[in-house]
Amino acid sequence: MFLPHSQDFDLKQTFGCGQCFRWNAEGDGYACVVGNCVIKARGIDGGIEIDCPDEDFVTAYFDLKRNYSRIKNAIKKDAVIQKALIGAGGIRLLKQDPWETLVSFIISANNNIPRIKKIIEALCCAFGKKIVSDGRVYYTFPEPGALAILDPSALYPARCGFRDKYIIDAARKVASGQIDLQSIRCMDADEGRSVLKQIAGVGDKVADCILLFAYQKFEVFPKDVWIKRIVGELYGVGDKGIDAFVREKFGVYGGFAQQYLFHYARG
DNA sequence: GTACAGGTTCCGT
DNA sequence: ACGGAACCTGTA
Numbered sequence: 115m116f117l118p119h120s121q122d123f124d125l126k127q128t129f130g131c132g133q134c135f136r137w138n139a140e141g142d143g144y145a146c147v148v149g150n151c152v153i154k155a156r157g158i159d160g161g162i163e164i165d166c167p168d169e170d171f172v173t174a175y176f177d178l179k180r181n182y183s184r185i186k187n188a189i190k191k192d193a194v195i196q197k198a199l200i201g202a203g204g205i206r207l208l209k210q211d212p213w214e215t216l217v218s219f220i221i222s223a224n225n226n227i228p229r230i231k232k233i234i235e236a237l238c239c240a241f242g243k244k245i246v247s248d249g250r251v252y253y254t255f256p257e258p259g260a261l262a263i264l265d266p267s268a269l270y271p272a273r274c275g276f277r278d279k280y281i282i283d284a285a286r287k288v289a290s291g292q293i294d295l296q297s298i299r300c301m302d303a304d305e306g307r308s309v310l311k312q313i314a315g316v317g318d319k320v321a322d323c324i325l326l327f328a329y330q331k332f333e334v335f336p337k338d339v340w341i342k343r344i345v346g347e348l349y350g351v352g353d354k355g356i357d358a359f360v361r362e363k364f365g366v367y368g369g370f371a372q373q374y375l376f377h378y379a380r381g
Numbered sequence: 382g383t384a385c386a387g388g389t390t391c392c393g394t
Numbered sequence: 395a396c397g398g399a400a401c402c403t404g405t406a
């Protein structure tokens with residue numbers, strides 16, 4: 115699938131902005147296991163080439179139907195956002211699998227990106243399904259049922275630390291049906307957040323990341339330390355004032371603004 | 382050896 | 395309700 119060059123889609127920005135953890139540089143592009151297959155993406159002359167047999171899936175996953183230029187214009191209200199957009203304007207918000215996103219952001223707690231990626235790969239390698247593509251070996255993300263039967267100590271080789279019991283708690287609640295991840299799709303953000311927070315290790319920040327990156331609740335604005343820092347420094351708004359500030363400033367597009375500002379905050 | 386990292390939970394006021 | 399320490403591990 116070929117996508118002509120657009121200022122609204124940059125692979126490096128999209129994969130590097132912290133919303134996803136399984137895209138890796140490979141050859142002259144990137145590769146990732148999404149669901150049960152390997153997707154590859156690379157920049158080529160005049161655009162982006164995406165290698166995946168299911169075009170409908172690619173369209174949904176990369177959110178290709180949405181007009182990002184229009185969104186960026188709507189939130190481009192001051193010099194701060196304008197500067198952020200210079201280096202981050204090619205970010206797209208990926209529509210990711212809720213279960214994988216849930217576990218990934220439980221792991222993100224008090225952690226850094228390289229180690230988050232390492233832990234997720236270890237879990238996939240140990241408990242996912244092996245697939246081979248172009249002679250390379252990959253692993254799918256483990257199903258809830260595959261983790262639900264385990265004791266937290268079984269995750270020790272993945273070096274999750276104190277998060278191991280949270281991952282198992284999530285797996286058991288999802289595998290048993292106690293938590294229905296699908297049902298969150300049709301809830302508003304506040305309802306969805308309260309359901310997700312029933313899982314140990316899921317607080318406001320982790321829940322908001324899942325709502326934004328898996329359920330496309332674009333008004334949600336996850337507040338991590340970087341965002342708190344940059345909103346404080348550049349807008350002079352304290353932690354407790356962020357929600358009101360964001361609602362007033364970015365309205366229903368808070369999540370997009372969060373990604374642009376976050377990318378900017380990390381240089 | 383010590384501090385700290387994209388957060389949550391627990392235990393004090 | 396609210397603020398601070400602890401949590402597992404890897405890295406500086």
